[in-house]
Amino acid sequence: MSDNPLDTQFTARTKDFLVGIDSDGCAFDTMELKHKECFIPNIIKSFGLQACSKYGRECAEFVNLYSKERGINRFPALLSVLDLLAERPEVRRREVELPALKGLREWVARETRLGNPTLIEELDRNPDEDLKQCLVWSEQVNRDIDDMVHGVSPYPMVRESLQKLHSVADMIVCSATPNDALAKEWGEHDIAKFVQAICGQEAGGKKETLGQAAGYGYEKGKVLMMGDAPGDLKAARHVGALFYPINPGHEEESWERFYGEGCDRFLGGTYAGEYEAELIAEFQAYLPEEPTWPRVGK
Numbered sequence: 001m002s003d004n005p006l007d008t009q010f011t012a013r014t015k016d017f018l019v020g021i022d023s024d025g026c027a028f029d030t031m032e033l034k035h036k037e038c039f040i041p042n043i044i045k046s047f048g049l050q051a052c053s054k055y056g057r058e059c060a061e062f063v064n065l066y067s068k069e070r071g072i073n074r075f076p077a078l079l080s081v082l083d084l085l086a087e088r089p090e091v092r093r094r095e096v097e098l099p100a101l102k103g104l105r106e107w108v109a110r111e112t113r114l115g116n117p118t119l120i121e122e123l124d125r126n127p128d129e130d131l132k133q134c135l136v137w138s139e140q141v142n143r144d145i146d147d148m149v150h151g152v153s154p155y156p157m158v159r160e161s162l163q164k165l166h167s168v169a170d171m172i173v174c175s176a177t178p179n180d181a182l183a184k185e186w187g188e189h190d191i192a193k194f195v196q197a198i199c200g201q202e203a204g205g206k207k208e209t210l211g212q213a214a215g216y217g218y219e220k221g222k223v224l225m226m227g228d229a230p231g232d233l234k235a236a237r238h239v240g241a242l243f244y245p246i247n248p249g250h251e252e253e254s255w256e257r258f259y260g261e262g263c264d265r266f267l268g269g270t271y272a273g274e275y276e277a278e279l280i281a282e283f284q285a286y287l288p289e290e291p292t293w294p295r296v297g298k
Contacts, residue, residue, distance in 0.1 A: 013216040014196070017169035017267065020210045020235075021195070022227035024177055025071065026246045027158050028185055030149055031228075035064045038144040039074070043081065046137035052085065052096045058293070059084040068287045070248065071229025073114045073176045073201060074138060079105060087295040103130030112208060115178060115201040116142070145181055154189055155246075157255035162194040164263055170216075173198040174209050174225065174235070206235035214239045224266050226258070230287065233280065242271055245283035 025031035040060045043049065049056040063069050063080045072080075082098055085091050091098070107122055108114060119135050122128075165171060172195055173182055179200035186192035199209040206225075214223045225236035228246040236243040244262050246254040262279075265271040 013170060013218060015168055015170050016218070016222055017165070018213055018216075018218045018223045018241075019165055019169045019171045020174035020206075020213065020223075020225045020241070021171060022071070022206075022225075022229070022232050022246075023173055023175040023182055023185065025228040025248065025251070026226060026232075027154050027173075027191075028152055029155060029251065030152050030185070031065060031070075033149055033152065034145055035061065037148055038141055039064065042137055042141050042144065043078065046133065046140070047082075047099050049085070049096070049098075051094055052088075052091045055088050055091055056081070056085060059088070059291075062291050065248075066287065067291070068230045068289045070287055071176065071227070071231050073205070074141070075104060075114045075119075075134065076108050078134070078137075079108065084291065084295075087297065089294055089296055092296065099130070099133075101130045101134065103128035104134050107131060113202060113204045117202055142178060142181070146184070149181070149185070150188065152185070154191060155251050155255050157252070157259045159189075159191055161255060161259045161263060162191055164259065166194050168267060170213075171195045172209070172213050173200075174206050174213075174227075174232075175199070176201050176206065176231075178202065206231060207238040210235050210241065211239040214241060221269060221272055224271075230284070233283075242266065242276060243280060244276075245279055247283055248286050250286075 021027055024034060040057055043060055044053045044056055060081045063077050063084065069077065069080055079101065082101065086098055111118055116135065116138055119131060123131050123135065162171065173186065175182055177200050179198060179202050182198045182200045183192065186198060192198065203209050210225055220240065221242065223241040224244055225232055225241050226244045226246060227233065228248055228251070233243050244258055262271065265275060
């Protein structure tokens with residue numbers, strides 16, 4: 001695995017601007033489909049949560065779709081789901097035995113490229129049973145996504161926005177989704193041609209990927225991250241980039257505003273400051289930090 005995941009596709013700045021674009025829930029309306037039909041059924045089945053499936057589904061939907069953890073990598077997300085379940089009185093009353101996944105917790109704490117390839121490498125060094133179980137789960141999720149997710153077009157105005165930026169900005173896909181799924185989705189709808197690189201979970205975290213791309217020498221105020229999750233905002237801030245939010249549940253309106261207003265402000269140098277702050281404040285109001293149900297000890 002290359003130390004620089006951009007090497008094979010994007011080796012130098014070619015334009016004055018750089019735009020990083022998240023995929024699931026940002027460019028494509030695939031978040032609900034992937035999680036409700038592929039991730040969550042496999043969480044219930046793979047980790048023995050049948051006795052509390054209702055609550056497992058609620059916790060998984062909250063973590064991955066409706067909270068400030070929306071959009072995080074699948075492995076820490078799985079741990080968050082189990083932690084939320086452990087705090088639910090209903091689960092305790094049913095005496096459901098939840099998996100501790102100690103091996104996964106230790107791996108997530110020390111690994112920066114949280115994907116199946118690095119998990120397989122870890123298992124070669126450390127044949128931990130927790131990690132084996134998580135790999136089986138993750139591979140099944142990928143198979144189900146490959147089988148299930150197709151024909152989902154980009155949000156309206158995504159293509160038009162990419163076309164508008166193509167001549168003036170280098171663009172990369174910056175996502176926690178596996179590379180193969182990204183390449184399939186962006187290729188299926190003929191928009192991969194607009195971006196210089198497609199960087200999924202195998203390339204590392206969004207901070208790492210966006211930071212490496214920004215390191216090719218773009219001036220301050222000329223790097224923008226577009227995303228639908230707080231992790232996208234954190235990645236932008238980590239590398240000193242601007243952020244344009246695609247608001248969950250209001251994605252079409254967000255892309256229309258970007259095409260008609262935000263894009264021109266970014267290219268014209270009037271995006272930073274009050275305008276960006278207003279957009280981010282609106283975005284942050286959509287996703288709560290805490291669930292509405294009772295939690296033991298909370």
